[in-house]
Structure formats: structure tokens, C-alpha cells
Amino acid sequence: MLIFEKARELAIIQSSAAVLGWDQETYLPPAAAGHRAQQLAWLSSRAHEIATSEDWKNALESAENERGHQDANLRELRREFDRASKISVELVARDSIASSLAKHAWADARERSDFSIFAPHLETLLIIAREKAELWGYEGEPYDALLDGYERGTPTAAVASLFDAMCPALKELAARAVEISALQSPSLPPGPFPVEAQKKFNAEVAAAIGFDFEAGRIDTTTHPFCTTLGPRDVRLTTRYMEADFTSSLFGVLHETGHGLYELGLPEADFGLPSGSAASLGIHESQSRLWENHVGRSRIFWEKWYPTAQEYFPQLRDFPLEQLLRYLWRAEFSPIRVEADEATYDLHILLRFEIERQMVNGTLAVKDVPAAWNERFRELFGFVPKDDRHGCLQDIHWSMGGLGYFATYTLGNINSAQLYAAAQKDEAVAQGIQQADYLPLLGWLRKSVHAHGASMDPAELIRHATGSAPTTEAYLAHLTSRYL
């Protein structure tokens, strides 16, 4: 099919841009930033041109006439084309300039903890976001159209009802977990945990849970990420703290989760929806599953602690129980990226509520700091000391990423539901009992990875677990771990 060839060509371009993006984050000399931006702009313009061209449209229509609308790839290519072609080149350019200016203003505003520097930019980004929402269209509310860009086929109301139902339990659980953890004052023995030893330990763990170093690497960046440069080329990154070896390790476990998903997608379908990730919420389910359900479990550490003790001699007299307490510590932090498993979702619930109101026009930009702090107080019991530790902390809005935050908690919910379902398979359950996670990976490949984006995320979860997305398994997991 011509349209499939075109989609594969588009993936060649996009994955080339990904190489440049990866290099930008890992190895780019400082003076090279300007030229790199031009290179990336050229590649993304070509990609946009191709994906919205008459040729593309004609190839898509002729494939639809031939195969009808039942083909999952054609259905998804149609959806993407309609979304892309509803946005004019003028709006794309305006959006890109606005985000670029907003990112600088946000960095400055955060630095000075001065929301008024960022506010006019956020206003502009919201106008553009609403304009896009109107062009894309929605059934319930404008926010639907934005969320759909990250979590296909998932209405805002459905997310809100999951989150609202979970909120009281989550709030209570977090408060109690923090209380219990405070009594234990968990800590690690003193560092340094040498970076070279951390690298070796992390790589050993990543390989053992199935990451193929013939088809990927781990490099170092300020913010850990995972990016795909080709069907057999997945790059992970992490950061190192000499005082805490678990920081880089859990970064690696998280990104390895993303990477295993990418490497598990059908290689022959690279560039087609059936060879692409289903959604951000599904992607995050994979990273959180390996990070939290596997990596923070007692069984995992019973297997890996002796190895850790070899790499880090100061652990030799440090009991496993104390390490586990450290890994299961809970604390209220004003900062999302520093939050633990027990308190993380409260941060997301807050952001989801605030941005939904902003996008739908029921919360004015000028009122965001007050609304943030008020809701924060309700959830966490205290108010951040300033906007830098409050509504200015995240980069997402400044990048035009409105609608993104919910996918973090959807990922957590999905991870627990998938992990519970996987264990109904006897081989998986037996493997986990012995800290052998290859049967688990096999189940995920078959139940999740192999389907790419052939199903909408909610449908994929139902297909893999037998029920629609539900918070049951997730709350059970948190309760059993923290209470």
C-alpha cells in the first residue's frame, strides 16, 4: 500500500530527527545549539509537509477505498491526518514561536519565582490550545481535544471520574504513609557510591530484565529519558548522584520500561500505527511497572541485594530491611519530580484539575497561583513556600503540553492493572516468585507490545486484563505497600 510506504518514509525522517534530539541532550557542544535547532526545524517541516500533502491524502483515500475502514492502521492514519491537516501551517508556526518564547519566560519566571513573567505567555498558549481544540473538535469540553492527542479515545470525563473516585482514598493513604515513614526516618548508609559502579550495576539489572544492549544504550543527561532512533535502536538516559545509587537505578528501571515497550513493538511495522506505542498512558504503564511493581518489590531485592553489596561495600553491613524502608519511604514534597509512589498522584490530580479549568475557560490565568495553593493545601495539608515550588515548577505548560499530565496517573493505574492480570498467568507468577522477570516480559510483549496502536488505550487494557481501566488494583497495591 502506497500510504504505508509513505508512513514508513515519514518514520525515517522522524527517527532521524530523534537522533539529532538525542545528541542534543547527551553530547551537543554548547555553541552548537543554534544550528541544531535549524536542523530539527528543517526535518520537522519536511515531516509536516509530507504528512499533510495532497499525495498523502490521495494515498490514504485510495487505501481506504480498497480496504474499507476496518483496517486498524488506516483508521489511525486517518485520525492522525485529520488532526494534522486541521491545523494550518500558520497556526503551527505561531504555536512553535509561542512555545519557544514561553519556555524562556517560564525558566526566568521559575528562577525568580515570579508568575507574572510567565502569565502572558500562558495566556497566549491557552488561546492557541483552545483554537486547536475548536479546529480538532470535541464532544464534551475543549480539554477533550487536547487529551486526545496524548490518550487517544479517552474523554476527559472518564479520566475525571477515575481520578475523583480515587482521590479520597489516595489522600488518606498518602497522609498515613507519610506518617508511618516519618517514624522510621529511613536513610541509606553514607556514599560515595561511585558512578562507574552504578553504571555497571544498572546495566546488569537492565540486561537481566530483558533490555537488549545490542539494540540500545544508556547515556547520561540532566533529565532521564527514553527515545527511539529506529526499530532496533532505543536510547535510555539517567543521572547519577554519588550519595544515592538508587536514584540512577530507578531512573534506569523506569526508562528501561519504556525501552522494553519500544523494542517489543512489531519491528516489521515500524512507522505504522501497528508498530507504534498506543498512548502515553500505556507507555507510562510500562515504565512504572518495571520501576515500582518490579524494582521496589521485596523479591527483586532479595535477588539483587547481594550484587549491590558487591558493587557498594558500604551496603555490606546495611540490612535489606532498611534498604526496603528507604525505597518505600513516603514524604510530602511540594515538587512533583521528587515525589514518591505514595504521594505522586496527588500532584497529578491537582494539575489535571487546574489545567482542565484553564483550558475550558473556568479558571483565569491570573488566578492560577491561588487556585494551585488552595488545592495543594487541601491535598497535602500545607502550602508551597512560593510559586517556584508551586505552579511554576513544571516545564510542560510552557512547551504547549496542555493535556499531558493525566497520562502519568493513567500510567500508574494501568501498570497495577496489567501487573495483577499478568500474574494470573502461572508461568509469570512463578517467575516473579524467583525474581525471574522474563515470563512477565513475554506476557507484556504478547498482551501489550505486540498490538502497537491497533487498539485505543482503554480497549487495549480491556483486551489485556479483561476489564476496563479501573483503580482497584492500583489502590490495592499502594495499600499493601504503604499501610
Place this chain on the structure above:
Amino acid sequence: MLIFEKARELAIIQSSAAVLGWDQETYLPPAAAGHRAQQLAWLSSRAHEIATSEDWKNALESAENERGHQDANLRELRREFDRASKISVELVARDSIASSLAKHAWADARERSDFSIFAPHLETLLIIAREKAELWGYEGEPYDALLDGYERGTPTAAVASLFDAMCPALKELAARAVEISALQSPSLPPGPFPVEAQKKFNAEVAAAIGFDFEAGRIDTTTHPFCTTLGPRDVRLTTRYMEADFTSSLFGVLHETGHGLYELGLPEADFGLPSGSAASLGIHESQSRLWENHVGRSRIFWEKWYPTAQEYFPQLRDFPLEQLLRYLWRAEFSPIRVEADEATYDLHILLRFEIERQMVNGTLAVKDVPAAWNERFRELFGFVPKDDRHGCLQDIHWSMGGLGYFATYTLGNINSAQLYAAAQKDEAVAQGIQQADYLPLLGWLRKSVHAHGASMDPAELIRHATGSAPTTEAYLAHLTSRYL
């Protein structure tokens, strides 16, 4: 000018391909090679399409009508366009397939030291090379057209007369240098010279001679190289031997020479001929100047030896004189890439003669091994033990790089002529006396780098040194160093 905008766009694409190429050599996971080849093929097809399009041609013609043919950029863009558009897409594809097959066959042939495996491929590559030569046209002989692709405006006969005149002196000098060096049996104290210390020492030296680490990096590869990913983004690589710190250092000095040239090209003209290197022979003059004239000089080591001794304690009791003897050692090796300064050019003269005859049709492929060995015996006094150590050792022909080899020796000749001319400037000469090479770099920037490809290489040498390319300074340098 529209044509200049187009040339800059082309440079964006080519420099993006350079990023992918750099990553391919430095960090690419093994399983990713296939997809990377597809990405590079897409980028080079787009580049070729643009550079040979009707749009390009029209923009070039209209610029010529406006400015006439005196503009150096237009003159060079015209030359490139004519060369590129004389080759059909069909021939480009045939060439690319032939080289790709030949590279595999060559690797296999070298491995087994069996020329018959490579011979039919070399035959095909020669047919294509001659076909291209006929399409490009030439005045004297077919080889002219190939050489012109690497060393613009330099006829084969001019190179041959330089080489022929130099050959007897070079042969005698090499033989005597080898004799003298053998009596001294130069060596380094035992390693290991730790890789981390080598990296720090190399970086300190590269920075001191002017390499800007804000606009470049040094990474590790099997074969050292220098590549430009943007006007302020030059990547060098080297390789490390724990037994010999000078191996990585001279790799770095050589590649830093290339890198200083690239970073010295007029930044605002990136993508235009006036912002591009003049030729391979000029490029190599820069690398060899820093590697051999600066890096192997006594003054350089009087300054840097104490630092080297700090990094490598085993040097503390090792006299500077012995190090210099080691750096000036001369030995006949059958392998070009292992050859020292005193014997290197004999390898090039041999290759230039052989490939000139092959291309012009006066030497049949089947007779290459015998011709190689016979000429090798005349120059070196012995015969390589097999074709693996003889005519199969270099990758160049298998990549279709016929016409390339001469530029190595042209680079050596140019390096000596430029280094001698630079020292007529008092500040440069005074700087060199104190091992301060920034005045030298300033002179090179002004006399060579700033002109990009606005002049043909021979013209550039005349402009910078006051005389046409001549072997005088080079032979004087070798004589004074080795005899």
C-alpha cells in the same frame, strides 16, 4: 540570493546526515545499522534531489545573470552543479550499489588475503569511474576528472611531476632514516598509560593549541576522524592504546588540525563554498601541520613533557631525548596507516601510480598485485608477505574513492610550505619559539581558513605562501628531522 539560501538549506541536510554518521561511528548499537543506512540514504537522496533540481538550476542561472561569473561562490556552485548533474540518478544508484557490494567483498578478500574475491568488484568500480570521468570530461587523461573531485583544479600531470621529482630524494631519505633509527632502537617505558589520563592530557593539549571545546568534542572510535555537524560543532575522535599514550595524542593532534580548519571557516558562510574547505589536500595540510610540524617538534615537547610526566609517572625518569627519538623513529612497514613521517609518502606515491594506471586503462585489474609488489620492492626494498599486507590493505578503492590517495602527500607538501611561510611572520616565529601556537593559528586563519573554497587549492597556496606548491620546504623538513 536565492541560490545561496538553497545552498544553506542543502548544508542543513548534509550536516544532519553528518550527525547520523558521527553517531554511527561512535555510539550506534550494533542491531541499529540497517535502519541507520536507510536514514542516511533518505537524507542523501534529498540532498542530491535538491542539488540537481530545476529550481536549483534556475536559481543558479538567475544569480549568474545578476552577478556575472566573477563571484567565487557562484563559480564554485556552478562547478559542483555541473559535476552533479552530469551524473544520472541511475548511475548514482549503480555506483552506490557497486560500492556497497565492493566494501563487503573487500573486507572478505582482505580477511582471506585473496585478491580474486575483490577483483571483479574493482573491475566494476573502474568501469563506473571511467564512465563518470567521460561524463565529467577532462583535458589530459581520465584520472584528471576523478582527482578534480578531491583536489579542484589540480591536473594529474602536475601531481605526477611533483611526486616524480620528489621520489628519488624521498626514497633515499627514508632508507637512511630507517637505518639510523634502527641503531637507536627507540621505545617508550612500559605502560599502562591509563586511558583517563590520556584523555585529560590530550584535551589539555588540544585546548592549548586553540580547539574550542564549547564548539566540539573528542570521542572514541576504532578509526580516528573529524566531522563537522554545524558551523560551531566539530567532532573529533581518537583511539587509545594503554601501552602508548602517543598513539591517541597524535590522533588528537591530527584531528584537531582538521577541526581548527573547520572552526576557522567563515561561520556566516556555512553552506557556501566561501565557508567550506578548499580541498582534501588543504585539509590534510592542516592536520599534518599540527601533528608533525608542531606536535613532533622539540620545542613543543620541552613545554609539554613536564605535564605528560605528571599524568604518566613512568615518564619521570625517562629522558626527553629518548621520547623524541621515539617520536622520530622511522621504520619500513608494509602498512600505510602504521607508517611514520619518513616513509609515509612512499606508500602514497605507489598508490597514486597504480590507481592512475588502472583508471587510465594501462594496468589490468588482474595485474594489480604483481605491479604493487614490484613497485613496493623498488621503493621499500622488500615485498609484502601477502596481498592483505599489500594491495588489499586500504578501504579507499572499495568505497569508490579512486583519486583520493594523492591528497595525503599533497597535504604533507602543503603543510611544510605553509609552516615555513608562517614563520616569516615575526609574531608567529616568536610564538613558536615559546611553544605558543596561537599566533600560528591566527596566521592560518587569516591566510588559509578565512578563504574557504574561494580559491582553488594551488591558488590558495600561492596566495598564502607566495609561491606555487613545491616540495622544497617539505624535503628540507624531512631532511632536518631525520638526517
